[in-house]
Amino acid sequence: MQQRQARVAVIGAGPSGLYAAAALLAAGEPMSVEVLDRLPAPYGLVRYGVAPDHVKMKSVIRVLQQPFEPAEAEFPAVEFLGGVRVGEGGVPLDVLREHFHAIVHATGSSVDRALGVPGEELAGSLGSGAFVSWYCGHPDHTQLRPVLDHPGVAVVGAGNVALDVARVLAKTPDEMAATDVPDPVLDVLRGSAVRDVHVLIRRGPQHIRFTPAELRQIGELANADVFVHDDGLLAAGVEEPEDRRHRQMLDMLAEWQVAAPAGKPRRIHLRFLRSPVRIVGADGRVSGVVVERNEIVDGRVVGTGEQERIDVGLVVRAIGYDAEPIPGLPFDEATGTVPNDGGRVVCDGEPVPGAYVTGWIKRGPTGVIGTNKADAVETVAALLEDLPGLPAPAHPEPAALRATLTAHGQRPVDWSAWLRLDAEEVRRGGTRGAERVKVAELAEMLDAAHGATTTP
Ligand SMILES: Cc1cc2nc3c(=O)[nH]c(=O)nc-3n(C[C@H](O)[C@H](O)[C@H](O)COP(=O)(O)OP(=O)(O)OC[C@H]3O[C@@H](n4cnc5c(N)ncnc54)[C@H](O)[C@@H]3O)c2cc1C
Numbered sequence: 013m014q015q016r017q018a019r020v021a022v023i024g025a026g027p028s029g030l031y032a033a034a035a036l037l038a039a040g041e042p043m044s045v046e047v048l049d050r051l052p053a054p055y056g057l058v059r060y061g062v063a064p065d066h067v068k069m070k071s072v073i074r075v076l077q078q079p080f081e082p083a084e085a086e087f088p089a090v091e092f093l094g095g096v097r098v099g100e101g102g103v104p105l106d107v108l109r110e111h112f113h114a115i116v117h118a119t120g121s122s123v124d125r126a127l128g129v130p131g132e133e134l135a136g137s138l139g140s141g142a143f144v145s146w147y148c149g150h151p152d153h154t155q156l157r158p159v160l161d162h163p164g165v166a167v168v169g170a171g172n173v174a175l176d177v178a179r180v181l182a183k184t185p186d187e188m189a190a191t192d193v194p195d196p197v198l199d200v201l202r203g204s205a206v207r208d209v210h211v212l213i214r215r216g217p218q219h220i221r222f223t224p225a226e227l228r229q230i231g232e233l234a235n236a237d238v239f240v241h242d243d244g245l246l247a248a249g250v251e252e253p254e255d256r257r258h259r260q261m262l263d264m265l266a267e268w269q270v271a272a273p274a275g276k277p278r279r280i281h282l283r284f285l286r287s288p289v290r291i292v293g294a295d296g297r298v299s300g301v302v303v304e305r306n307e308i309v310d311g312r313v314v315g316t317g318e319q320e321r322i323d324v325g326l327v328v329r330a331i332g333y334d335a336e337p338i339p340g341l342p343f344d345e346a347t348g349t350v351p352n353d354g355g356r357v358v359c360d361g362e363p364v365p366g367a368y369v370t371g372w373i374k375r376g377p378t379g380v381i382g383t384n385k386a387d388a389v390e391t392v393a394a395l396l397e398d399l400p401g402l403p404a405p406a407h408p409e410p411a412a413l414r415a416t417l418t419a420h421g422q423r424p425v426d427w428s429a430w431l432r433l434d435a436e437e438v439r440r441g442g443t444r445g446a447e448r449v450k451v452a453e454l455a456e457m458l459d460a461a462h463g464a465t466t467t468p
């Protein structure tokens with residue numbers, strides 16, 4: 013008797029989706045796996061979030077691409093269907109369900125959170141999602157072109173994204189030219205008038221969410237000195253954190269506080285116990301941020317009412333992310349996740365047959381790339397356990413899926429087309445002395461992928 017060939021779709025080609033695809037292949041079951049992403053390029057935030065100067069970090073791509081290029085011949089390759097949006101403006105989820113036994117949703121969390129302070133709507137007030145996407149060459153954000161004509165910038169938050177943004181703004185244009193930032197981004201960075209980057213941290217040094225390697229990097233910048241402003245907290249002695257990495261960071265901050273500045277052209281100010289309460293503008297553009305001084309009372313942040321103004325032309329909020337709901341699936345607004353039990357989507361306490369989640373859409377916007385591996389393995393284990401009992405799809409033939417995609421106006425970028433775009437980026441990198449230079453405009457990405465002539 014012929015074994016049933018299960019068909020599984022993974023929506024989202026970021027780390028969690030690709031770790032899920034790898035785990036599905038590794039199960040060794042008769043199965044075809046298709047990975048759909050709304051962008052023509054795979055890798056999610058590894059491509060559009062990880063800072064351009066974190067080149068080593070991006071080498072995880074060699075692992076993430078393995079499902080598309082299996083080293084062992086007995087594994088069938090996973091199919092990549094890039095440039096295919098699922099949901100609004102693309103293929104409706106209920107239509108896609110007719111083609112698969114199971115769908116793993118790995119669409120991440122890409123919506124910027126708001127601070128909820130007056131002035132947030134002014135030009136020059138941006139979320140880190142938009143700002144980072146711009147410098148990473150995300151096709152949705154090529155038009156952002158932030159104006160860097162003011163010496164001051166405020167970055168709100170005490171996580172690694174805040175450090176990424178501060179570092180990118182503090183580096184020299186030549187340092188950034190050696191990365192993969194698109195040429196128009198490099199032009200803006202070359203013209204930057206930024207001198208002082210103020211990182212606004214609402215709590216104290218003992219509460220930071222940075223990691224030591226990332227914090228150390230801002231202390232090693234060729235172009236910027238670091239200043240620690242903590243209202244004397246460190247000198248007075250903060251409670252010794254249990255975590256060794258946290259202790260390392262406190263030592264680093266204490267060392268910087270007493271070090272003599274080297275007089276480098278740019279400065280990063282770590283301003284502890286400060287919350288933005290208002291963004292002020294002139295002519296519709298950000299001209300400053302008003303911050304309130306906080307105190308820590310019983311471990312809680314309490315505003316003192318004391319305010320000061322910092323002159324800045326740009327405010328970037330790096331305060332975390334929300335997810336977009338997936339039409340057709342339940343959604344928890346409070347956590348920005350799809351309710352699930354170990355990866356099985358749950359609605360009114362019951363599992364939704366054939367629906368699974370992994371990555372940030374499953375557990376919220378925290379965790380490094382590697383965190384998504386165990387997370388995906390857990391989800392795939394649940395899927396494999398359920399698979400024998402899942403109903404067969406109405407249209408299991410691959411040709412039927414292709415016809416559906418065409419009917420919904422989607423022209424997929426397959427793996428070989430992505431490799432053409434990839435090769436074009438590497439070629440452009442060669443002309444700038446970088447490993448690659450991103451192609452950011454969607455039309456240009458598609459031209460390069462589909463083999464049309466590209467601009468030099
Ligand atoms: C700015 C930033 C920098 C980071 N830097 C690092 C770092 O240096 N090191 C580190 O270890 N971790 C880093 N992280 C964390 C890491 O990137 C995440 O843990 C990881 O990317 C989450 O993976 P994911 O697959 O859940 O989501 P994502 O990586 O966001 O992938 C989601 C994918 O789904 C696709 N998608 C979304 N909606 C749809 C749809 N409707 N239809 C089809 N496709 C869709 C998206 O295009 C995307 O490709 C960073 C995070 C951020 C925000």
Ligand SMILES: NC(=O)c1ccc[n+]([C@@H]2O[C@H](COP(=O)([O-])OP(=O)(O)OC[C@H]3O[C@@H](n4cnc5c(N)ncnc54)[C@H](OP(=O)(O)O)[C@@H]3O)[C@@H](O)[C@H]2O)c1
Pocket residue numbers: 127168169170171172173174176214215219220221223226287330331332333377378379380
């Ligand atoms: N190189 C790397 O490894 C790397 C790089 C980038 C990102 N990442 C990972 O990706 C994940 C997301 O990073 P992230 O930086 O976006 O998130 P994060 O680590 O959760 O940090 C968010 C920060 O925003 C602050 N915040 C939230 N709301 C605020 C408000 N209203 N006002 C002022 N501050 C506010 C938080 O302060 P409180 O602490 O006071 O709540 C916190 O410091 C993290 O797990 C991170 O480690 C890793």
